[in-house]
Amino acid sequence: MKKHWYDYLWIVSLAYLVLGFFNILFAWLGLICFFVPLLISIATGSKAYCNRYCGRGQLFSVLGGRFGLSRGRDIPAWMRSKAFRYGFLAFFLIMFGNMLFSTYLVFSGANSLREVVTLLWTFRLPWQFASPAIAAPFWVQQFAFGFYSVMLTSTVLGLITMVLFKPRSWCVYCPMGTMTQAICQCKAKKTDNRSA
Numbered sequence: 001m002k003k004h005w006y007d008y009l010w011i012v013s014l015a016y017l018v019l020g021f022f023n024i025l026f027a028w029l030g031l032i033c034f035f036v037p038l039l040i041s042i043a044t045g046s047k048a049y050c051n052r053y054c055g056r057g058q059l060f061s062v063l064g065g066r067f068g069l070s071r072g073r074d075i076p077a078w079m080r081s082k083a084f085r086y087g088f089l090a091f092f093l094i095m096f097g098n099m100l101f102s103t104y105l106v107f108s109g110a111n112s113l114r115e116v117v118t119l120l121w122t123f124r125l126p127w128q129f130a131s132p133a134i135a136a137p138f139w140v141q142q143f144a145f146g147f148y149s150v151m152l153t154s155t156v157l158g159l160i161t162m163v164l165f166k167p168r169s170w171c172v173y174c175p176m177g178t179m180t181q182a183i184c185q186c187k188a189k190k191t192d193n194r195s196a
């Protein structure tokens with residue numbers, strides 16, 4: 001099958017994670033993976049991002065499929081349930097809001113910069129080695145540490161799910177996937193109502 005440029009976006013996802021070990025400010029680039037899927041689903045009403053352009057989903061396919069790191073089992077039914085997917089999305093958004101609040105506290109001077117990456121919302125890993133050499137406002141750095149924590153945590157969860165189940169099982173409960181699916185469903189409903 002003919003390969004397209006977007007079939008290699010998994011390399012970009014991998015590079016993103018590696019760059020976070022060298023300079024935490026690269027974490028800001030992860031916002032692209034936040035806004036582009038939402039914009040594509042709002043504009044087109046489709047999950048084109050997930051189906052074509054998501055480097056992270058591709059990374060799980062490559063590691064779990066090509067490299068055989070997945071047991072290939074079916075994901076349990078409860079993880080497919082609406083309750084779990086939306087519950088996880090709500091939890092994810094609350095933790096994201098918490099990260100934004102921490103950034104605000106540093107911006108306002110109420111808190112000082114914490115050069116740590118928090119893995120799985122629990123484990124604080126010292127990450128001073130990735131502090132930027134150039135002077136960047138503390139809140140800019142704090143957001144980068146927080147956002148990288150989100151990206152690393154979701155990747156680790158995705159890798160665990162990949163090993164235990166089928167390679168792209170993370171996509172079943174990925175918050176971005178749940179949000180874009182909800183947008184597509186809303187758009188499809190609106191179209192149906194208009195044509196009814």
Ligand code: SF4
Pocket residue numbers: 037049050051054055056057170171172174175176177178
């Ligand atoms: S569900 Fe998430 S990880 Fe999977 S393809 Fe979509 S955005 Fe990427």
